Amino acid sequence: MAMTDRYRITVDGIAYEVEIGDLDSSPVEVTVDGIGYSVDIPDLPSAPPTAAPSSRPASRPAPRRPAERARPSPTAGADSQNVVRAPMPGRIVRVNVSSGDSVTQGQAVVVLESMKMENTIAAPRDGVISQVHVSADDSVQHGQSLVELE
DSSP: OOOOEEEEEEETTEEEEEEEOOTTSSSEEEEETTEEEEEOOTTOOSSOOOOOOOSSOOSSOOOOOOOOOOOOOSSTTEETTTEEEOSSSEEEEEEOOOTTOEEOTTOEEEEEEETTEEEEEEOSSSEEEEEEOOOTTOEEOTTOEEEEEO
């Protein structure tokens, strides 16, 4: 039976809602703020280790569930729903919008590659793109403005 664990994590001050699928399968299905990913975890044992008597704590303690907080916007890298920022450093693979384009909440506006993974950055709300600050192959830093909405 597949088991899903839910967590709320904060990375660099940005809150994310994360669901982790069955760790006994490979790849593991992970959802971050509603966007699904298939993740390979190379050091994950295929079966739970057998416990040996020891005075040391287990090497992998059970994760603690953070206290519930208000849900962040669907785009974790958005300022006040008007500026979409890079949630991590990386390279822009694709820009899907231009100034003047109408977008809907959740629509992919930019694809950012970081650590060999493509991350779709979505519009935080319905609106019109007022400015695009990046182009394909640009390197960006965490928090850098990608696009602005009117």
